[in-house]
Amino acid sequence: MSSGTEMNAESSKWLDAHYDPVANLYTFSSCIDLADLNGDGENRLVIGDLGTGSSNMKLKVYRGTALMNESTLLDLPTGLVSFLMDLHEPRIPAIAVASGPFIYVYKNLRPYFKFTLPSLEINALEQDVWQQAREGQIDPLALKELLEGIRDTADVPLSVRSLRYLGLETQDMEEFVSLHKQQPIRRQTVITCIGTLKKSSADEDGVSCLVIGTESNDVYILDPEAFTILSKLSLPSAPTMMDVTGQFDVEFRITVACRNGNIYILRRESSKPKYCIELSSHPVGLVRVGKNVVVGCAEERLYGFTQKGKKLWTAQLPAPITTMATMDLPTRGFQAVLVGLANCEVHLYRDKNLVSTIKSPDVVTGLRFGRYGREDGALVMTTKGGGLAVKILKRTAAFDERDAAPGPPPAQSVRLNVPKKTKLYVDQTLREREHATAMHRAFQMDLSRVRLAAAQAYVRALEASLTPMSANPAAPLKLNAVVQGLGPAFKLTLNVQNTAASRPILNLTVSFLYDGGLYSMRTPYFRIPLLVPGLVYPFETLVECTSDKGISDVIKVFVLHDGKTAPLLTAHINMPVSEGLALE
Amino acid sequence: MGLFDKLAGWLGLKKKEVNVLCLGLDNSGKTTIINKLKPSNAQTQDIVPTIGFNIEKFKTSSLSFTVFDMSGQGRYRNLWEHYYKEGQAIIFVIDSADKLRMVVAKEELDTLLNHPDVKHRRVPILFFANKMDVREALSSVKVSQLLCLENIKDKPWHICASDALRGEGLPEGVDWLQGRVVNSIVLKSKSIVSLH
Ligand SMILES: Nc1nc2c(ncn2[C@@H]2O[C@H](COP(=O)(O)OP(=O)(O)OP(=O)(O)O)[C@@H](O)[C@H]2O)c(=O)[nH]1
Numbered sequence A: 001m002s003s004g005t006e007m008n009a010e011s012s013k014w015l016d017a018h019y020d021p022v023a024n025l026y027t028f029s030s031c032i033d034l035a036d037l038n039g040d041g042e043n044r045l046v047i048g049d050l051g052t053g054s055s056n057m058k059l060k061v062y063r064g065t066a067l068m069n070e071s072t073l074l075d076l077p078t079g080l081v082s083f084l085m086d087l088h089e090p091r092i093p094a095i096a097v098a099s100g101p102f103i104y105v106y107k108n109l110r111p112y113f114k115f116t117l118p119s120l121e122i123n124a125l126e127q128d129v130w131q132q133a134r135e136g137q138i139d140p141l142a143l144k145e146l147l148e149g150i151r152d153t154a155d156v157p158l159s160v161r162s163l164r165y166l167g168l169e170t171q172d173m174e175e176f177v178s179l180h181k182q183q184p185i186r187r188q189t190v191i192t193c194i195g196t197l198k199k200s201s202a203d204e205d206g207v208s209c210l211v212i213g214t215e216s217n218d219v220y221i222l223d224p225e226a227f228t229i230l231s232k233l234s235l236p237s238a239p240t241m242m243d244v245t246g247q248f249d250v251e252f253r254i255t256v257a258c259r260n261g262n263i264y265i266l267r268r269e270s271s272k273p274k275y276c277i278e279l280s281s282h283p284v285g286l287v288r289v290g291k292n293v294v295v296g297c298a299e300e301r302l303y304g305f306t307q308k309g310k311k312l313w314t315a316q317l318p319a320p321i322t323t324m325a326t327m328d329l330p331t332r333g334f335q336a337v338l339v340g341l342a343n344c345e346v347h348l349y350r351d352k353n354l355v356s357t358i359k360s361p362d363v364v365t366g367l368r369f370g371r372y373g374r375e376d377g378a379l380v381m382t383t384k385g386g387g388l389a390v391k392i393l394k395r396t397a398a399f400d401e402r403d404a405a406p407g408p409p410p411a412q413s414v415r416l417n418v419p420k421k422t423k424l425y426v427d428q429t430l431r432e433r434e435h436a437t438a439m440h441r442a443f444q445m446d447l448s449r450v451r452l453a454a455a456q457a458y459v460r461a462l463e464a465s466l467t468p469m470s471a472n473p474a475a476p477l478k479l480n481a482v483v484q485g486l487g488p489a490f491k492l493t494l495n496v497q498n499t500a501a502s503r504p505i506l507n508l509t510v511s512f513l514y515d516g517g518l519y520s521m522r523t524p525y526f527r528i529p530l531l532v533p534g535l536v537y538p539f540e541t542l543v544e545c546t547s548d549k550g551i552s553d554v555i556k557v558f559v560l561h562d563g564k565t566a567p568l569l570t571a572h573i574n575m576p577v578s579e580g581l582a583l584e
Numbered sequence B: 001m002g003l004f005d006k007l008a009g010w011l012g013l014k015k016k017e018v019n020v021l022c023l024g025l026d027n028s029g030k031t032t033i034i035n036k037l038k039p040s041n042a043q044t045q046d047i048v049p050t051i052g053f054n055i056e057k058f059k060t061s062s063l064s065f066t067v068f069d070m071s072g073q074g075r076y077r078n079l080w081e082h083y084y085k086e087g088q089a090i091i092f093v094i095d096s097a098d099k100l101r102m103v104v105a106k107e108e109l110d111t112l113l114n115h116p117d118v119k120h121r122r123v124p125i126l127f128f129a130n131k132m133d134v135r136e137a138l139s140s141v142k143v144s145q146l147l148c149l150e151n152i153k154d155k156p157w158h159i160c161a162s163d164a165l166r167g168e169g170l171p172e173g174v175d176w177l178q179g180r181v182v183n184s185i186v187l188k189s190k191s192i193v194s195l196h
């Protein structure tokens, strides 16, 4: 079973203990558990098999590589858990299988008890209408109309019977009414997920309560022995996945992923959710690692949250998630998350770091890590095609702390040595916190002023054509000037560029304005030839400082267009002080 | 040890002491096997999972064995290698009914065979395919196939099916082991004789 180089890296971690590609299993992680059903220290694998999806549902028990026991289930299993329900010796766990509104409890693999969810409140109007139908006061068509009216307006939804009735063809109604009218109406919800919660002791072999989520947006906690409802908690939406931790009598926490795409965290002290995590896409997997919650989303991402719902990290996955499970190895202090992916891989994440990738011949749809047989580090995988695989973690397997996936260098996550907060800093922060509004306003006011001043200056510059860039779209020009020399003779170079995309500019002239008492210029006025776009044209002229008093002045340059009075461009050249002596 | 002692050993006057390591996964039946090899008045009735290791002694017609009965539990398996140096022979016990963990047994065996203290020594290895009385147990041939024993070329080895509860298969295995150990002593002392 070693093909390719990636396999080799993995074969240093996992042993292939068993693979049966045709085990004929149709199941999901929620219906797989490992438990010491005989009390002999050897864990069995218990699977709620969905059969064909409509028939042939089975409760299957594996011992090692062989199917040991098989019993028929009456309905599709939605969840399966093993739990210790009493303190009788030998301490053998019971199996609870949730299907429809029932929980079937098995002890020693024999049916032991059946729990039924309490039925829901029935719409009084609906009851009245059926009463009338029974007494023959209304005909089937009138019944239909009345029920439709109730359906559209009432707060309490209709029972399944009425809903089925509304879907019937007219000719079938008569018969349906006569068949059902005598029975009372019932409105029943179904179980969507199941978990266990230790009653009062945190010990491994403590008695556990069953925790069930229902389609009617409720979570029930059941007494382990009497199966009475100990507590009822309500959610804003129907729960789909659940993680339970803590003890019922002390403190517990139920993390529930709901059909509305949110995750709610329920606590012992209140019957309403304490925290809510809103996700950007639907959760498809939910597991807990230590105190943190790891959620897999439909958008191929994995998120880590604290137990209060604060996001810690995000990891991008290469394919959609099929299933998730925790990998907890207390003997080695190792905890991680297993993520089954649609690309036939199972990824192992420790926080956001991918530490191992397991390749499977088929898409893995069910995952369970724990003690199987006598091996603590067993990974049970069921596949889409009905296969069953068991891998065993090697005693010597070591997981790299580092991320196996390519990503940012580790230096990026090195913590910076941020200095301690000074009193000044703290005072400043407090002041900012208290006067945030006033400070924001003052800032906005000043910002507006700056903008206004800038705009005014810009307008002035445009009006006076003071800018070294021409704003005229017909003649886009750029100008800069360079003065060379020490004096009294200076060389003035003007670099003119036509910044238009393709159009040349014609008929330009340059004129200088200066104090005739200070300077004299050889060519105070000249014409510019045609300017080809993009090229920089240097024009040189000589300026002589005629004063020897060591003063300087500004020389203004105007670029003019024939036939226009306003200059296209204006530039001010601050002349340097003449340092040289004029040759007499 | 002098030549006289050796001669005395062959003549059965004084038995040669041999250190044997008893290895294998937890629950494979190591302690049960060792217990069965002891004289019947020294056997215990209740056998519990071994913690760490136990030292046991038993004698055959010509040898006196000191057995290190190691615990096979995962957390104690890293103790094994500290005793490899002392071991003059190895008994490796396999639960032939535990098909799931056959890969784990193979893994531990491979680690043992590749250990520097074992790799280049011709230590004889006796395999017990134990629990042959269990209905779903694999045959010794199948076990030897799954463990790839045919790949062991540089050490004498032997596998026998056993039922430690009733002691079946144990004498056959121990006879073989005794033969190999005596053989190696004879070889060694021959070379001593030729030196003289
Ligand atoms: N059916 C059957 N059971 C056996 C046989 N040998 C041992 N056992 C049982 O297997 C269990 C484990 O035996 P141990 O001798 O304690 O196993 P071990 O290899 O010493 O285990 P550790 O000390 O934990 O490494 C006991 O309940 C034995 O009674 C056998 O040949 N057949």
Ligand SMILES: [Mg+2]
Pocket (backbone or CB within 6 Å): B030, B031, B032, B048, B049, B050, B069, B070, B071, B072
């Ligand atoms: Mg033992």
